[in-house]
Amino acid sequence: MELIQVAQRAVDLERATAFYTALLGSEPLAIYNPPGLVFFDLGGTRLLLDPGAPAALLYLNVPDVRSFAESLRVDGVAILTEPHVIFHHEDSTLGPRGTDEWMAFIKDSEGNTVGLVSQIPSSTTA
16 A cells, blocks of 8 residues: 555645745646646655645655755745754664654645654764
8 A cells, every 4th residue: 555645735725836836846746726726746645735625744855854944944934843853763664774863844835834854874963
């Protein structure tokens, strides 16, 4: 079984589309208006922006959450939780062994929380 789609609340579809286009660095796969649906590709999983959807907590993998969060801050995105290590991977159960899992949380244009995640080799975190 695999995850095919995640829906995210988008009060203002145009504003949300602009936000996620910038955040993801890619244009939408499809826009259907009406009824007011926008789809993005997240590595094979569709992200659906939908005014009727509930808020979801998305976790997006980024190369280095520290620099990514800083670039978002410069662009005026609200950083809710600064980048920090949440877990060290002693084995490969949840991520590459010998990495630290870093996370930060931001607020999207619609007031939803989005998690940013990086798995960075432990030796580079000092």
